[in-house]
Amino acid sequence: MAAARTNRVVWQGKFGVPGDVREAEMPSTNELGDHKVLVKVHAWAINPCDYMLQDRDMGFAYPVILGCDVAGTVEAVTPGSPAAAKFSVGDRVFGYNANNGFQDYVTFDERLLAKVPEGLEFRDPVVLGLTIATSAVFLFGEDYLNLDFPKIGAPKKGKSVLIWGGASAVGSNAIQLVTGAGYDAITTCSKNNFDYVKSLGAVSAFDYKDPDVTEKLAAELDKGECAGVFMAAGLNDGNIAAWKVAAASKQTLKFASSSYITNLDEVPKGVDVKQLSPGQFKPFPDCWFETLPATFGGYLPEALAKGVYKIAPSPLVVNRKGLEGIQEAINLQRAIGEKGQEGVKAAIKHAKGEAAEDEVKPVKLIVERA
Numbered sequence: 001m002a003a004a005r006t007n008r009v010v011w012q013g014k015f016g017v018p019g020d021v022r023e024a025e026m027p028s029t030n031e032l033g034d035h036k037v038l039v040k041v042h043a044w045a046i047n048p049c050d051y052m053l054q055d056r057d058m059g060f061a062y063p064v065i066l067g068c069d070v071a072g073t074v075e076a077v078t079p080g081s082p083a084a085a086k087f088s089v090g091d092r093v094f095g096y097n098a099n100n101g102f103q104d105y106v107t108f109d110e111r112l113l114a115k116v117p118e119g120l121e122f123r124d125p126v127v128l129g130l131t132i133a134t135s136a137v138f139l140f141g142e143d144y145l146n147l148d149f150p151k152i153g154a155p156k157k158g159k160s161v162l163i164w165g166g167a168s169a170v171g172s173n174a175i176q177l178v179t180g181a182g183y184d185a186i187t188t189c190s191k192n193n194f195d196y197v198k199s200l201g202a203v204s205a206f207d208y209k210d211p212d213v214t215e216k217l218a219a220e221l222d223k224g225e226c227a228g229v230f231m232a233a234g235l236n237d238g239n240i241a242a243w244k245v246a247a248a249s250k251q252t253l254k255f256a257s258s259s260y261i262t263n264l265d266e267v268p269k270g271v272d273v274k275q276l277s278p279g280q281f282k283p284f285p286d287c288w289f290e291t292l293p294a295t296f297g298g299y300l301p302e303a304l305a306k307g308v309y310k311i312a313p314s315p316l317v318v319n320r321k322g323l324e325g326i327q328e329a330i331n332l333q334r335a336i337g338e339k340g341q342e343g344v345k346a347a348i349k350h351a352k353g354e355a356a357e358d359e360v361k362p363v364k365l366i367v368e369r370a
């Protein structure tokens with residue numbers, strides 16, 4: 001069982017202020033039960049939601065601990081439990097939590113945890129958690145597109161899926177997940193990311209800034225059967241652009257979005273929107289248990305080990321200060337949200353001490369333990 005007596009956390013006492021590092025009680029190893037695993041964290045990934053949740057009043061009961069994606073080593077697990085059948089003390093793992101991740105020691109549900117394959121560092125798979133959790137719910141959840149799960153060696157289905165915004169972190173993983181399930185991923189991104197999305201398995205890429213993108217994409221989807229449209233970047237602009245394509249297609253296409261659609265009355269006729277109303281939401285983590293065991297734990301470690309799944313976006317270690325470096329990384333992430341490519345270049349300069357190239361590829365900001 002765990003030897004450490006104290007934990008430390010990035011404490012968010014209210015919104016609109018930076019988090020501060022404080023000592024906190026160590027999670028009790030006697031209360032792990034059947035499914036919880038205690039992990040000592042070695043690397044944290046930063047997501048756009050970390051600065052958004054820090055900046056805005058989301059109605060949380062404060063204080064909260066932000067952070068979703070961590071990787072580290074198993075510190076404790078209940079002997080003889082289902083969790084112990086999968087994980088042992090010392091195993092290198094990566095996991096997903098909806099918040100609560102910016103701590104030195106975090107407890108995870110074993111169903112949202114996976115082993116780090118040989119040859120990868122903590123900084124690599126830590127980029128994957130939230131993006132896979134988001135993609136998996138909307139692509140494979142029975143309330144959404146309800147696609148078949150990815151499997152090693154899945155045969156080609158001869159059906160396409162449109163991933164709108166394939167260069168986002170969510171889109172980069174959505175492309176790979178549908179490709180792993182045997183679908184043809186068709187996607188949109190900026191021209192300079194065409195090679196990037198194709199390297200992840202997209203069969204074709206379209207520039208979402210092209211004024212004719214709606215007609216071009218609808219024609220592409222109508223060359224065969226399309227199994228659905230997933231909006232993976234662009235917030236409301238992305239929703240509107242993506243459902244225009246669905247409406248222009250001759251098929252009645254299922255449509256799911258990573259950004260909750262509040263303007264449902266604007267969706268054109270003939271688009272089959274798959275979105276639960278607030279009253280129907282499945283509580284967290286029930287919605288993840290439906291899709292993550294077959295994707296995160298059940299597919300990913302083997303797919304990574306066999307090289308059929310890539311770490312995307314690329315990890316960019318911005319500091320090795322542990323929890324003391326989290327706020328610095330959140331600030332860099334906020335600048336990316338506000339300035340796009342210029343923000344990415346600033347993060348690269350900050351991390352590497354030298355100017356980035358003119359055109360930069362998508363990155364995920366990482367903080368490592370000191």
Ligand SMILES: NC(=O)c1ccc[n+]([C@@H]2O[C@H](COP(=O)([O-])OP(=O)(O)OC[C@H]3O[C@@H](n4cnc5c(N)ncnc54)[C@H](OP(=O)(O)O)[C@@H]3O)[C@@H](O)[C@H]2O)c1
Nearest residue numbers: 134165167168169170189190193208232233234235238258
């Ligand atoms: N529901 C959830 O649980 C959940 C969780 C996480 C994220 N999300 C949502 O998922 C989406 C993606 O998040 P993320 O963290 O993956 O974003 P991200 O990595 O920050 O995505 C940035 C990229 O999105 C692309 N993009 C921006 N606007 C676009 C548009 N109008 N059309 C197509 N592509 C566009 C750009 O690609 P180019 O460089 O190629 O232009 C940009 O580089 C967001 O809408 C976010 O709110 C939802």
